[in-house]
Amino acid sequence: MTSIERTAYPRFKQYPHPSELAELYTPTEAELELIETRTKSYEGKLRLMVMLKSFQRLGYFPHPECIPVPVIKHLRSCLQLQDWVKAIPSERQRYTYQNIIREYLGVKPYDKKAQKVIAIFVAAEAEIKDHPADLINIAIEKLVQEKYELPAFSTLDRLVSHVRHLTNNRLFQLVSDHLTSAEKDYLDQLLSSETEESTTNLNLLKSPPRSATLGGMKQLIAKFDAMMTFGDAQRLLAQLALTKVRYFAAHARALDISEFQDINLNKRRTLLLCLLYVAQVKTRDHLVSMYLKRILKIHNNAKKRLSELREKHLTQTSELLGTLAQVLTASKETNNHTALGEQVSSIFEQQGGTELLLQKYEEIAAYNTNNHLPLVWRFYSPHRKALFDLVRSLDIHSTSADSSVIEALHFVLEHQHKRSKHLSWDGDLSFMSQNWRSLVIKEVNGSKVLSRQQLEICLFSYLATEFKTGDACVVGSESYADFREQLLSRSECEPLLEDYCRQLNFPDNGAGFVEYLREQLTKVANEVDAFCADGKQFTINDRGEPVLKRLKSPPPSTEVEKLEAKIRKLMPERSVLDVLCNVEHWLNWTRHFGPVSGNEPRLKQPTERYIFTTFGYGCNIGPNETARHSRDVVTSHMISYTNRRHITTPKIEAAIRDIINAFNRFSLPSLWGTGKKVAADGSKFEIYEHNLHSEYHIRYNGYGGIAYHHVSDKYIALFTHFITCGVWEAVYLLDGLLKNVSDIQPDTVYGDTQSQSAPVFALSYLLGIKLMPRIRNWKDLSFLRPTEDAQYKYIEPLFKGTVNWNLIQTHWFDMMRVVLSIKAGKVMPSTLLRKLSSYSKKNRLYQAFCELGKVVRTMFLLEYISNMKMRREINAVTNIVEKYHHFLDWIFFGKQGAITDNDPIEQEKRLKYLDLVASSLILQNTVDISLAIQTLTARGEIVNRREIEALSPYPTRHLKRYGDFIVNLNHIPQPLETAINLPPEILES
Structure with missing residues (x-):
């Protein structure tokens, strides 16, 4: 049977909050008039009203004894009745009142017709979805839509399970019928x-x-x-x-x-x-x-070898320079050309002769450049067979009209087993750089031929670039598929375009959009030029370099430190497991966990098992150490089995979403931020080297993977990606906002310097997301002027070019097609940005995105240099994600913070567990801080709102990580509602 907690089947809260009672159960004038006309006795009025409000809340008639006492008391008070008036009707009254309520609300009883309706509907949905809870929710939605009374949950569950079973069996049979005997044996x-x-x-x-x-x-x-x-x-x-x-x-x-x-x-x-x-x-x-x-490693090895050879020939370089110095000195001191020639000859003889010197020069000249390509072959040759086998195993196609690289690749594959030094081919090699052409194209006996060895590594190198830019795709792949096939068609886009442009206040055509953007850029540039006249924030120094006034950090407030100390004394000491148990009591977050089938877990005390598993993996202790400290309550096998069979990444994300939504109900986080801003940044986690995710990163100085967090200005993380060190982090900057389905929905994203890429600016602008990166090297970026004749008095040295408006206008619809496809869920921004992260001569869409991004980035940078408040805001929001990283380091204390699983799926789950534990601690800290502030104000102490705004939900001194691990669900915490609101005088101050 499906767990009712995992579905949207409506149920009563046994202890509803007074505000909820007032909002959901207070009778309207029409409802009071109904009971006055249909019943005469006090008991009848109360019973009819209780049944009416219960049905409105649930969609079905609950058993009278299941209705919470606070609901009955509230309705009795609304009807101004005495306590002696009873609310439980007789069987005959229940039947009569049910008909009255159905007639009043226009609801039909659940019957065979309703059963048939939802069976057909669920059967169609079961072709796409499979989880029983999802299908039950679909059935409930359909019944409400058709104005049917909901049946008992067990009735609904049996029907959905039966329909799902029949649908799946039909699909299993369909697939099996298409299998040949050989395929079945395989x-x-x-x-x-x-x-x-x-x-x-x-x-x-x-x-x-x-x-x-x-x-x-x-x-x-x-x-x-x-x-x-x-x-x-x-x-x-x-x-x-x-x-x-x-x-x-x-x-x-x-x-x-x-x-x-x-x-x-x-x-x-x-x-x-x-x-x-x-x-x-x-x-x-x-x-x-x-x-x-x-391929990257091969080229890096060649570059490293080139550097080593330079060092090796440094002595010879010095000797040749010394010889040249002697020749120049002799030339300076002697005017007689005959005597000079004799002296030069003597110098050459002393250094070993002209032939030896020429040989030394040729050796040095070969390595005294930045061209490492002649050295690539020696590092490629051990990989040759493996690379050929890999390329042959994949079905590779060009995604553009220019397929010269793919055609040349096919030529090389055909000649893999040739032993000749040179090959003859008259195909298109225009894609090669001059350095490659000098290595690949040779002249033998008056005719041009191709060096086979150099041609191979050249084409494999260019193929790698084609994969990165999206100019080549692999059929049957996911990350390297042809992204154009994932986009909406032109006919699908056109009906959506006008409405979407209206939402963003954009013109709905290319010419209008370009004119709108040109006006915006012109306006911003003129305003900033006028603003910079006083030279208080931005100046141009004597060397013509732009100089921006540095921001001064405000001094630490002693008042904030005093308030933190007072709050800390009032916060009770808790273990991490205690916190997870409290959040479970409040939100029942473990209801999202369970078998893949969606049925009730057949575990003994499943809630305790889920909490132990979350703690063990979320704190990186692992199943063995968690079991050792659990007083024999669980074993390591029980924890690892629960992780493998009952918990997946989407289930953990669903639990986190519940915590974020509960956190967002509190008034305290609204003092920290609006929820409309989010900061994105990555932190490195150590992982074993023997897996595909592990990669050495110079910036982080070690092997590992990157947890890329999106942290709200309310201090809670909304989404996390796990990516390799070598991946450009900004690729996932926009994904987190689109994948976030919590109640906190930001529209402005802050990032570090990596986020300032032109394609990211363009895509975020068209998605209606404001990008606000913290940029260190802003003066090195290209500022584009709106027109060639635009001149500025104070900021003129910043501009290095003019916008190519024709490129933007030509590809405006193509860019909007990409954006509409993202909005429709057909493709993620990261899929596009991976293709747009490297320069491509073939991809005109990439060039259009770059040009649009430079326009948007220019407007941002102009505002950045002229608005000190905005720069302070960027620093403040991006500092939040840095604090979150330190908070995670404290939580993820096991195994010195190293992820010890080589499976990428399990690696990502570790970080989701970590976010789940972190979100639980943030919620608990928010509750405790709110209660502490309430206590302080109740004592008569003055608590300043500005001091509260300087706090954060990241304190850890009162939290315990070590000792015996005990899950005690018998301890009932204080209701969550008691801490939601701060005193009015603080909120209004």
């Missing part, structure tokens, strides 16, 4: 524990990729080849919705071999096929990622 042998090493099995499908070494790449290629002996699994899943395929794959991933044996054959094969399909897609992504990393 899927069946996945569950065999006695397969050969080269044969695919269940564990191989689930295994995460190793690090991007040559050995790791070879192993991944072998895995992909083994999976592809089945063929592309997508062709057999064409009749299934993608969401359904992903659910079946997640279900299969959670099962082990023994559990598969208990599943009927059609379902088993369908689950395995979905898992195989997802594994094929992910492996293609991993192969391309490894390819990019290996």
